Structures are given as C-alpha cells and as structure tokens.
Amino acid sequence: MNAQALVDERGELWLALAPLWLDREPSEREFARMVAVIERHELTLHELEWIFRLELAPVMSRNQMSIAGRWRDFDDYQxxxxxxxxxxxxxxxxxxSWALFSGLTTMMTRHRWNELIARVMMERGEAPHS
Incomplete structure (x- = not known):
C-alpha cells in the first residue's frame, strides 16, 4: 500500500481518534465525531483495537512521552x-514487536479508548462486555 492509499483509507479515522492522546479528556463533541467516523468505516471492534494498538499508539505515545510534545491539539498535516x-x-x-509492546504504548489512553468503545457499542445496540 502506498502513502496516498493509506491516507485515503485511514486518514479520517486516524485524525478523528487523535484527541485520545491529548492532555485533556476528549469533549462530548470529539467522542461523538469519533463514533460517527468509526461507524462510517464499518470496522469491527477487533479491527478497531488493532488500529488503536498498532497503527496509532506507537506514533501517538511518542508524542505523549516527548517533553516538547503537542498537548492541546495536533498539526494534522505533520x-x-x-x-x-x-x-x-x-x-x-x-x-x-509493536504488538508485543502495545500494552505499554496504549496504557496512558486505555481508559479513554474503553469509553469510546462503550459508546460505539451503545451506538450499535450491543451490550458491553462484563
């Protein structure tokens, strides 16, 4: 897959999920946008989990660990x-190796991710796992 195909396939989803890594809790509006974008992409919860762990967390967690990281918002292009x-x-x-270390790279945002997945499940009329 080339860069343009990746942007076309995942760009909107990646940018919608980026607020999970900011230094504040996502707003209701951001959560609603994330759910809407996820639903447009028609991904399973399993697929979403691996996008979170392998495609996003390795890049986004580096920003969290960086002293000069972006904390209030992101430069979408960069x-x-x-x-x-x-x-x-x-x-x-x-x-x-990213799969192996994904527990570490997702640790800081797991509570937000769990909240998002609960909202997705509610939108889909699915019962949350106990």
Missing part, C-alpha cells in the same frame, strides 16, 4: 506524515 511513515513500515518484525 501528524498524518508521522502516521503514514510508521504504517508504511508496519510489516514483519516491526508489526510483531
């Missing part, structure tokens, strides 16, 4: 460049 570069290399051993 963020998209970083996400595309990461995902173009996400094959073989890289994919496996």
């Amino acid at each position: 963020l998209m460049q970083q996400l595309v570069a990461h995902n173009l290399k996400l094959k073989g051993w890289r994919r496996k």
Whole structure:
C-alpha cells in the first residue's frame, strides 16, 4: 500500500481518534465525531483495537512521552506524515514487536479508548462486555 492509499483509507479515522492522546479528556463533541467516523468505516471492534494498538499508539505515545510534545491539539498535516511513515513500515518484525509492546504504548489512553468503545457499542445496540 502506498502513502496516498493509506491516507485515503485511514486518514479520517486516524485524525478523528487523535484527541485520545491529548492532555485533556476528549469533549462530548470529539467522542461523538469519533463514533460517527468509526461507524462510517464499518470496522469491527477487533479491527478497531488493532488500529488503536498498532497503527496509532506507537506514533501517538511518542508524542505523549516527548517533553516538547503537542498537548492541546495536533498539526494534522505533520501528524498524518508521522502516521503514514510508521504504517508504511508496519510489516514483519516491526508489526510483531509493536504488538508485543502495545500494552505499554496504549496504557496512558486505555481508559479513554474503553469509553469510546462503550459508546460505539451503545451506538450499535450491543451490550458491553462484563
């Protein structure tokens, strides 16, 4: 897959989910936008989990760890460049190692992710897992 195909396929979703990594809780409006974008992409919860863990978290968690990271908002263009570069290399051993360490890279935002998934499930009329 080339860079443009990645942007076309995932760009809107990646940018919609980026607020999960800001230094504040996402607003109701941001959560509503995330749910709407997820529903447009018709992804399963399993697919969403792996997008969160492998496609987004490795890039976004680096921003969280950086002293000079962006905390209030993101430069969408710069963020998209970083996400595309990461995902173009996400094959073989890289994919496996990010899967292995995904617990660490998602730790800071897991509570927000769980809230989002609960909202997606509610939108779909599914019962949350106990």
